[in-house]
Amino acid sequence: xxxxxxxSVEQETDLDSLGPxxxxxxxxxxxxxxxxxxxxxxxxALVDAGTIRVIxxxxxxxxxxxxxxxxxxxxxxxxxxxQRLETQLAxxxxxxxxxxxxxxxxxxxxxxxxxxxxxxxxxxxxAARRSGGQLIANGRxxxxxxxxxxxxxxxxxxxxx
Numbered sequence: 001x002x003x004x005x006x007x008s009v010e011q012e013t014d015l016d017s018l019g020p021x022x023x024x025x026x027x028x029x030x031x032x033x034x035x036x037x038x039x040x041x042x043x044x045a046l047v048d049a050g051t052i053r054v055i056x057x058x059x060x061x062x063x064x065x066x067x068x069x070x071x072x073x074x075x076x077x078x079x080x081x082x083q084r085l086e087t088q089l090a091x092x093x094x095x096x097x098x099x100x101x102x103x104x105x106x107x108x109x110x111x112x113x114x115x116x117x118x119x120x121x122x123x124x125x126x127a128a129r130r131s132g133g134q135l136i137a138n139g140r141x142x143x144x145x146x147x148x149x150x151x152x153x154x155x156x157x158x159x160x161x
Contacts (some may be wrong), residue, residue, distance in 0.1 A: 002121060005128075008102060010107055016126060016130075017122055017123075017130065018074050018117065018122065019053065019117045019118045019119050019120070019121045019122030019126075020117070020118045020125055020135070020149075021113060021115065021116065021117050021118070021139070022115070022116060022118060023113065023115040023116075024113075024114050025101055025104070025111050025112070025113050025114075025146055026039075026105070026111060026112045026114075027104075027110070027111040028109060028110045028111065028112075029106065029108070029109050029110050030106070030107075030108030030109055030110075033110045036061050037080060037081065039080050039112075040080060040081045041081065043082075043085075044081055044082070044084075044085070046116075048083070048085075048122075050119055051116040051118075051120050052084050052116040052117060052118060052119055052120075053088075053116060053119055054088065054089065054114065054115075054116050055090055055092055055115045055116055055117055056072075056089055056090055056091065056092040056093060056111070056113070056114075056115040057072070057073040057082075057085070057091065057110055057113065057114055057115075058070055058072060058073075058093060058098070058113040058148070059071045059073075059076065059110065059111070059113075059114070060098065060102050060105065060108050060110065060111045060112075060113060061109075061110050062102055062105040062106065062109055062110075062111075063107065063109065064106075064107050065107075066107060068098065068099065068105075069100040070098045071156075072089070072091060072103075073085065073086050073089055074086050074089070078102075081095065085130045091094070092115055093115070094127070101113060105139075123134065
């Protein structure tokens with residue numbers, strides 16, 4: 001995270017009330033990125049509901065030679081509905097962060113990187129900090145792992161019949 005990004009987040013948010021910050025990277029294989037606007041609508045619905053605050057959005061393209069082009073949301077001409085988010089964003093990721101994220105991408109693919117603050121969890125996180133607590137671990141269970149577990153349980157149940 002760059003110093004400028006930290007200053008930007010500090011200016012917009014009282015750090016004592018900051019909620020947990022997460023990120024995700026969604027990759028679209030070469031020739032398969034069909035941006036219909038549905039993702040933008042769902043993202044804006046989360047923002048409008050006060051569930052999240054978008055901190056940064058990047059679009060990464062991994063070229064056939066392995067080089068990576070990174071575009072901030074402000075670099076994209078046709079933003080559509082996302083135009084209203086552009087002024088609120090901090091350029092949070094440093095060049096080495098982008099390189100790390102792009103390492104998992106296939107050549108020829110495009111990926112969207114989303115960094116957000118979980119506003120829904122901010123009051124709890126703030127209370128925990130005021131009580132002397134600190135976050136020492138967090139994680140995510142990928143939906144693919146949950147689906148595989150459910151399918152395996154279903155297969156095991158039918159074998160016993």
